Amino acid sequence: MDRIQRVKGTRDLLPEDMAKRRYVFEKIREVFEAYGFKEILTPTFEYTKLFELRSGEEVVEQLYAFEDKGGRNIALRPDLTSSVARLFVNYFQTAPKPIRWYYIANMFRYEEPQSGRLREFWQAGVELIGSPNIEADAEVIALFIESYLNTGLREFTVNIGDRVILDEFAKMLGVEDDIGLMRLIDKKDKMSREDFTKSLREFGLGEEEIEKVFALIELKGKPDDVLPKAYELFESETAREELKKIEELFELLKAYGVENYALIDFGIARGFDYYTSIVFEAIAPNDLGIGSIGGGGRYDNLIEVFGGKPTPATGFAIGIERLIPILESKGLLPELKVGSDVFIVYIGNELEIKKKAIEITQMLRKAKIKAEYDIQRRKLSKALDYANSIGARVVVILGKRDLAEGKVTIRNMKSGEQITIPIEKTVEEVKKML
RNA sequence: GCCGGGGUGGUGUAGCCUGGUUAGCACAGGGGACUGUGGAUCCCCUAGCCCGGGUUCAAAUCCCGGCCCCGGCCCCA
Structure with a gap:
């Protein structure tokens, strides 16, 4: 048509x-x-x-x-x-x-x-x-x-x-x-x-x-x-x-x-x-x-x-x-970034882990950080790929092993550097990376 | 309204002049292999000749009209 x-x-x-x-x-x-x-x-x-x-x-x-x-x-x-x-x-x-x-x-x-x-x-x-x-x-x-x-x-x-x-x-x-x-x-x-x-x-x-x-x-x-x-x-x-x-x-x-x-x-x-x-x-x-x-x-x-x-x-x-x-x-417009600065990925498909991802995303959003979590049920490697393509500067990775200890991993997409931190420090640590 | 140049998947393009494989390639997108690092690699899939008419055995390809894009004219109150 x-x-x-x-x-x-x-x-x-x-x-x-x-x-x-x-x-x-x-x-x-x-x-x-x-x-x-x-x-x-x-x-x-x-x-x-x-x-x-x-x-x-x-x-x-x-x-x-x-x-x-x-x-x-x-x-x-x-x-x-x-x-x-x-x-x-x-x-x-x-x-x-x-x-x-x-x-x-x-x-x-x-x-x-x-x-x-x-x-x-x-x-x-x-x-x-x-x-x-x-x-x-x-x-x-x-x-x-x-x-x-x-x-x-x-x-x-x-x-x-x-x-x-x-x-x-x-x-x-x-x-x-x-x-x-x-x-x-x-x-x-x-x-x-x-x-x-x-x-x-x-x-x-x-x-x-x-x-x-x-x-x-x-x-x-x-x-x-x-x-x-x-x-x-x-x-x-x-x-x-x-x-x-x-x-x-x-x-x-x-x-x-x-x-x-x-x-x-x-x-x-x-x-x-x-x-x-x-x-x-x-x-x-x-x-x-x-x-x-x-x-x-x-x-x-x-x-x-x-x-x-x-x-x-x-x-x-x-x-x-x-x-x-x-x-x-004349090059007079500044670099204007659009879209999320932080991408939240979870590994696995359990409801509990998704809810955790949402909670962390909301914590970031309430702190006025542009954030989105993966609603496509992507695998980790594709999720990182996507995070890269949207220009996210930080990825928060939720894995079962970390979560069991009340921790998450955050990755600086530019340097590739990663650290594992307690969940409650997420906003603070993400801010440092932005 | 008039004149010139264009129009091939979402994007960029090859093919058009000189009509004839299943319209090729790259990127993007989706899926898979993979199941805590692979921003990778490999595989698969999706998707296109602007529209209408004509010429021809045969049209993305040639001709006519329309639409749209780019540019110019008129106009710019």
Whole structure:
């Protein structure tokens, strides 16, 4: 008969995978908590309308959307930002600001799987709701950087862009389709200079405008280098005020001690069209074909879109399926042992001796030692073989002769060394061997 | 949605181009010999050509379609 396979774009996570994920999640969670963020979780599915309100009806194409038995149009969450905004509008509009929430959850998008992209994937993210100030952007970006640092990652940058600047830029060029221009600029790193120029021409820009686009995308690097040039390029009051905010942002990041990881890149747009000003994404160089490992930004209009009072907010999400392979390829994940440390074997098949094996196993377990006894009725040699294969470091052997004297034998699987000890000393002696 | 490369026991593979033994090997798994040390050795067993159609006397092998995997494009709200 045909066996049922995994659904396209999904993954089975085996014990070793889960150990790695738990490790990475814990490292990220530690930092989130240290910044005073509180964990929340919203339902796995929402009314499709929620996502349509945010992004337009065409997003249904990229959603896992379906009709349930009650005739409701439902979609699995593609991220948590919409749900968090909904939650806020429904119950928390009068709560003291700012609200600091974090989540670690799986998301679903109906897209073609490829490197670093699955249909079900996990994100660890935060939302900081209620502050319009640059302090909030700084807080979130600092937390973003520190989260990566706590996983052990060092080779990465957080590139910071700004939607206001891009809007002003589009105005400056007299471009109507500002979103189209942003998308094009966002792709600059994916193509050669020639191809990029060609795309800009096809978009309808003249040579002078193209020059300006290149001037813009060269606004990339440390603020000390970039900002003076930016002040030259932009003359509008709006743009200059925004540049001032960015200047302050970097001063704040210095106070956090994370400024070395932050760069300006005014070519960054990020796809999400609900972002309103500061946007950012983390890039870690790798040869795995993985692009951004996380990103976020300010979304000051979204809560209004969902029927709430206008409320500023900012946040980010870290893509776990992208981060873990990078950490792994750089050797930044510790050796994570899964399974029992101690294996208990008994020789013979008498009920009494089995009960003894269980009692000893329980003694070890109560002492928080990972232990299991042989429930396969294995012979000693096969039992040792099995103990070896599961990576048990110590084997407790119960033989009739030892038991008659109230003793057991414990074997250090690494050295092969064995000692015979009184049963009541088992926990103590096993601990010494671990 | 589009393009390229793939799909052989649980895992890794040989066979495919050039159609023809019972689809080979290794590892893993189960059992046995062994009954207090063999983390071994030996023996036995389990288990596979992604699915469907076509060509042919004959298909794992050639052709078409589908599904899935890997990668790229679109998209990434």
